[in-house]
Amino acid sequence: MALRTIRTWLWVAVVALALTGGTAAFLLRQSPPASGFGVADFDLVDQNGNPVDETVFVGHPSALFFGFTHCPEVCPTTMAEMSAWFDALGDEGADLRAWFVSIDPERDTPQVLGDYVSWVSDRITGITGAPDQIDRLADAWGVFHEKVPLEGGGYTMDHTASVFLLDAKGQFQGTIAYREDMATALGKLRNLLAKS
Amino acid sequence: MIRLLRAAFAAAILLVTPAFAHNGVTHLGPINISLPFTRATLPNAPVAGGFLTIENTGTEPDRLVSVSSDIAGETQIHEMAMQGDVMKMRQLADGLEIPAGETVVLAPGGFHIMFMGLKQTLVEGESVTVTLTFEKAGTVEILLPVEAAAADAPTAMEHAH
Numbered sequence A: 001m002a003l004r005t006i007r008t009w010l011w012v013a014v015v016a017l018a019l020t021g022g023t024a025a026f027l028l029r030q031s032p033p034a035s036g037f038g039v040a041d042f043d044l045v046d047q048n049g050n051p052v053d054e055t056v057f058v059g060h061p062s063a064l065f066f067g068f069t070h071c072p073e074v075c076p077t078t079m080a081e082m083s084a085w086f087d088a089l090g091d092e093g094a095d096l097r098a099w100f101v102s103i104d105p106e107r108d109t110p111q112v113l114g115d116y117v118s119w120v121s122d123r124i125t126g127i128t129g130a131p132d133q134i135d136r137l138a139d140a141w142g143v144f145h146e147k148v149p150l151e152g153g154g155y156t157m158d159h160t161a162s163v164f165l166l167d168a169k170g171q172f173q174g175t176i177a178y179r180e181d182m183a184t185a186l187g188k189l190r191n192l193l194a195k196s
Numbered sequence B: 001m002i003r004l005l006r007a008a009f010a011a012a013i014l015l016v017t018p019a020f021a022h023n024g025v026t027h028l029g030p031i032n033i034s035l036p037f038t039r040a041t042l043p044n045a046p047v048a049g050g051f052l053t054i055e056n057t058g059t060e061p062d063r064l065v066s067v068s069s070d071i072a073g074e075t076q077i078h079e080m081a082m083q084g085d086v087m088k089m090r091q092l093a094d095g096l097e098i099p100a101g102e103t104v105v106l107a108p109g110g111f112h113i114m115f116m117g118l119k120q121t122l123v124e125g126e127s128v129t130v131t132l133t134f135e136k137a138g139t140v141e142i143l144l145p146v147e148a149a150a151a152d153a154p155t156a157m158e159h160a161h
Helices: A003-030 A074-093 A110-118 A131-140 A182-195 B002-016 B155-160
Strands: A043-046 A051-053 A062-067 A097-102 A124-128 A145-149 A155-160 A163-166 A172-176 B020-022 B025-028 B031-039 B047-056 B062-068 B072-083 B086-091 B096-098 B103-106 B111-118 B127-134 B138-147
Touching: A043 A131, A062 A074, A062 A155, A074 A097, A074 A182, A097 A110, A097 A131, A110 A124, A145 B086, A163 A182, A172 A182, B025 B138, B031 B127, B047 B062, B047 B096, B047 B138, B062 B072, B096 B103, B103 B111
Parallel strands: A062 A097, A097 A124, B031 B138
Antiparallel strands: A043 A051, A043 A124, A062 A163, A145 A155, A155 B086, A163 A172, B020 B025, B025 B031, B031 B047, B047 B103, B047 B111, B062 B096, B062 B127, B072 B086, B072 B111, B127 B138
């Protein structure tokens, strides 16, 4: 092989390595959540009208979901799955708490949320309140939510459908994706419980 | 008198069952409708989704133009899509095309019938009636069994696996 060809291929290898290294560095930089992720001061209420602020996430591991009761599919499905997680974990999950934050506080009054979340478990708390305070909490978690008008005057909400996992310090530890399979979800929850 | 009643009865049967179902498949001209189901609703949930599979065995495209039901104030045809981790839902105002020779599935995570302003809680084990109207094939009533709140398919189908 001519020296010139070898030199060309060596340069190709150098470029490829540089690209790989650069990509890896970029991905690694992106992967650990920023220390402030999920951190927000907010004043909201639970389904009984009791005040809820940022301190409620401290002292126990949590599963945090943002949804709305006018949601036909993602929210009831996730609620049903949460219910199954609690059942499957049994005593092992005794410390775990779950939160359903309404991104549609106009329609989701504490009363509406109460019956809705109580169906899932007595350890899930519905959170609602002033829209600007909901925004503070949702924005802190990078939760997208947008009103979409429907024919006939109503509206629906586009929204982030992941469940966020928080350790006992209230810090972000990971997510459970929408419709993640039961075994993977339980693995993540057991891992969270072990760390908390 | 009896004959008149019998005739009225026969006419009534014809009115409420314009299509015939066979092995769980409802036939309406070249349109076959199968695997209908809906899901149990959570307390206070004002909405629900309906699901079924529509096959067009004909040579011309048809279109599901409207859906109605007594259980809801408003019934629409919707499409849901996950974009990354964001759930987006859109009304299909022009209905849903069923191309000739193809099958369109209304299932969790995609196209669905959207019941809005539910007048009743949907209870697992019960069933609800919807009326589907196609541009060409016409109108048909379909019974949707109510499955569990996170069901992906009718129970009968799951058992068949």
